[in-house]
Amino acid sequence: MLQLNPVQTFRDDFTYRNSPSAIQRFPFPFPQDEYRYSVNIEPHNGGPAGSVYEHWFDIDEHYLSEIRERAIVLKQDPARCQVRPHMRLAAWDTLEMLMEHFSQDYPEHFTLIRQGNDWMWINRPLEIEQRFRFGDDDSLPLAPFEYITRQAQGDWAMLDQRDGDLFMDGGIITGPADWSLDFDLGMSFKEWHGPVPLAHELGVFDRALKYLCNIQVDRPARRLNWTISINPLMDQSPENYHAWGASRATITPDNVARKVHLRVELQGLHRLPRSHALLFPIRTYLISLQDLVSQPGWGKRLRRVLMTLPPELVDYKGLTRYIGTIIDWLEPWDRDD
Template identity: 45%
Template structure:
C-alpha cells in the first residue's frame, strides 16, 4: 500500500511541464554550469526559467512552511550588521522583479521619499522609507522572503573573497545556513568532492568576483529527497534522515511516490547599490512517478545515477536512495537496459 504524506505537510511538487530537469547529458559531474538568466529553457516536457522569481500553485503552502520554520528556528534568518544596506538593496531588487513579472498581483511605486508596495496575494499594501527599518514590520530580508518561495543568500565581497554574511534559508538541502553564515565562499564549499582538485570552485569564485552591477546568471543543482520534504537542513536531520533507510528497506512499488528528484535553480545577481551578490535559490521537487511520464527524463536519470562516482553519491547523501530509485525506474518507470 502506498504511503500517504501527512496532511500537516503540504506536498510542494512542481508540475512536470515547469520542472527544471537538471541533466543535459547522460553523465553528471560538478561544473560551474552557469548561463545568463532571463530566457526560458525548453525541456522534453515544457519549459522553465522565463523569470528569476517564480510564483506558482504552491505559493501559499511554501510561504506558510517558511513561516513555520522561521518561527521554530530563527537562526535561518541572519544578517550581519554590515550587510543591512545589502538587505535593503536585495528587498527592492526582488520587489522590482515581482512588480515587473506579476503586475496583476504586485506593484511598486515611488511616492516622494517613500515607496508603496502592494502584494495582493498576501493582502499587503505598505508604505516604507528605503533604509529606515522602523517603516517595515520586520527587517527587510525577512520581510521580502516572507513573500517569495526562494531562499536568499547575500555575499559580501572584500579582501579578495566572497563571504556569506546574510540570508534567509529555510529549504536547505543537507547543509546549515546558521552554521555557514560568516564563512567565505571557498570555506563553505570545502567538503564538496572533486571541485578543488578539478579547479571548479576556483573558476566559480573568480566568475562571481567578476560579476558587474546588474548582471544576472543562473545554474542548477540537484539531489534526491524523500516524501517531498523541502527542509532537509542538517538541523532537522533526525526528522528526515531515517526516511532514506525506509526507502531502501520498504516496498519497491512505493518508491515512485516517495522518492523525488530535487532541483535547485540558483540565480546569481550583482546588486547595483550595495555591490553584494544575491543568490536566489528556488527548490523544485518531482516524484519519480511523474518523472517517469517523460521517457527521456526517466532514461537519463537512470544513466546519471548509475554512472555517478561513489564520492559524489556520498556527498549528496543519496547512498541509500540511489539504488531503489534505479530499480524503480527499471521495474515501473519504463527504463530498459
C-alpha cells in the same frame, strides 16, 4: 495569469503535489546520459514564456505553500534568518530588486508605487498593503531582508565581496539541501563549500569564484544543482537531520515512486547595485519519480546519471541506502525501443 494553489504541506502529511503544467516546466537538470562535474554557470537572460527561466525570480503555483512553510520554520528556529550588520545596505538592495521584479513580472499579484523614498507595496496573494520609507528600517514591521524574503519562494543568501572572495554574510535559509546558515554564516566561498567532495580538487571552485566576482549589475547568472529528497521535504536541514534522517531507510520497491523526489535548485546570482554584494536565490523544485517518468526521456536519463555518479557523491548526497532501489525501479524506462 499565474494560478496559485491552495496551501499544501512540505511536512507531516506531505500534501504537496505538482499539477501537469508544473511537471512540464520542471527544470530537469541533466544535459547528458552521464554524470559530469562542471561549473555549469550561464547568463540568466530569461527563457521561453512559462518556463522557470522566463523571469529573474520564478513564482509558481506553490507560492502560498512555500510562504507558509517558511513561517513555520522561522517560528521554530529564528536563526534560519541572519544578516551580519555590515549587510544593511545589501538588505535594502534586495528588497528593491524583489519588489521591482515581482511587480513588473507578476503585476496581477504585486504592485509597487514609489514617490521619492515613500513607497507602497501591495502583495495581493498575502493580502499585504504596506507603506514605508525606503532605507528606513523602522518603517517596516520586520528588517527589510526578512520582510521581503518572507514573501518570496526559495532560499536567499547575500554574499559580500571583498579581497577577491565571497562571504556568506546573510540569508534566509528555511529549505536547504543539507547546509546550515547559522553554522556557515561569515564563511568564505571555499569554506562554506568545504564539505563538497571532488570539486575542490578539480578546480571547480576557483573557476566559479572568478566568474561570480565578475558578475555585473543587470547581468545575472544562473546554474542548476540537484540532489534527492525522501518525501517533498523542503526543510532538509542539518538542524533537523535527527528528525528526517530515518526517512532515508524507508525506501522500498513499493513506495520508491511516490516517496523519492528529485530536488532541483535553480540558483541565481545577481549583483546588488548599491552594496556591490551578490544576491543568491536558491529556488527549489521537487518532483516525485512517478511524475518525473511521465516526461519523455527523463526516467532513462536520471537512471543513467545515477549509475555513473561517483561513490563520493552518492555518499555526500545521502543516496547510499536507496540509490539501488531507484535504479532498479527506473529500469523499464531505460530499454532501447
